[in-house]
Amino acid sequence: DTAVSQTPKYLVTQMGNDKSIKCEQNLGHDTMYWYKQDSKKFLKIMFSYNNKELIINETVPNRFSPKSPDKAHLNLHINSLELGDSAVYFCASSPGTGGFTDTQYFGPGTRLTVL
Amino acid sequence: AQSVAQPEDQVNVAEGNPLTVKCTYSVSGNPYLFWYVQYPNRGLQFLLKYITGDNLVKGSYGFEAEFNKSQTSFHLKKPSALVSDSALYFCAVRDTAAGNKLTFGGGTRVLVKP
Numbered sequence: 001d002t003a004v005s006q007t008p009k010y011l012v013t014q015m016g017n018d019k020s021i022k023c024e025q026n027l028g029h030d031t032m033y034w035y036k037q038d039s040k041k042f043l044k045i046m047f048s049y050n051n052k053e054l055i056i057n058e059t060v061p062n063r064f065s066p067k068s069p070d071k072a073h074l075n076l077h078i079n080s081l082e083l084g085d086s087a088v089y090f091c092a093s094s095p096g097t098g099g100f101t102d103t104q105y106f107g108p109g110t111r112l113t114v115l
Numbered sequence: 116a117q118s119v120a121q122p123e124d125q126v127n128v129a130e131g132n133p134l135t136v137k138c139t140y141s142v143s144g145n146p147y148l149f150w151y152v153q154y155p156n157r158g159l160q161f162l163l164k165y166i167t168g169d170n171l172v173k174g175s176y177g178f179e180a181e182f183n184k185s186q187t188s189f190h191l192k193k194p195s196a197l198v199s200d201s202a203l204y205f206c207a208v209r210d211t212a213a214g215n216k217l218t219f220g221g222g223t224r225v226l227v228k229p
Contacts, residue, residue, distance in 0.1 A: 041221070041222045042221055042222070043205065043222070045217065045218075048215070100166075100215065101147055101164070103149070103161050104217060108157060108158045109158050
């Protein structure tokens with residue numbers, strides 16, 4: 001009955017590789033997000049999608065490309081991984097259009113380690 | 116630009132004592148304020164939010180927060196802390212003048228000792 005799920009939970013890879021993280025929500029929400037939490041626990045938004053359309057795109061290297069095949073899924077693909085990409089990546093979702101009052105619900109996170 | 120400050124990296128409190136986690140914010144428009152908790156190796160869990168109305172907001176697990184517009188604060192409180200409240204707490208804000216982006220504070224680690 002997991003509301004927001006992410007796979008994999010842990011990802012260890014070499015510099016230069018390409019990897020993907022998958023996110024699925026079964027809450028029927030229309031808006032999904034990707035956040036990055038660095039080693040100091042600072043949490044920052046990367047992207048958000050509403051009904052498969054990109055609505056927030058923060059200053060993120062274009063090596064990061066989100067893909068939303070349907071409104072229940074938002075995957076994150078990362079090309080040419082760098083050491084600085086090591087972090088915990090959280091997926092989240094919210095009802096409606098991601099408006100001001102909407103509550104976001106977070107997945108368990110994916111810990112990415114780039115060696 | 117909107118911002119959130121959590122001035123304390125860590126708060127230590129004895130079990131049974133009151134717990135306060137501080138949060139101040141800066142916005143251009145009207146603020147919508149949220150508190151989340153993160154347990155070790157887990158995702159963030161929603162605790163409560165202030166949208167409008169009563170300045171005292173009650174949330175999950177016995178937590179409450181008070182919105183103070185003049186002091187631009189939204190401190191999280193619990194009258195009697197439990198050891199199981201030990202976690203990382205995040206305050207977040209949305210600014211009606213700055214789009215739908217949710218901006219998080221740096222987090223405050225709470226350690227409740229038996």
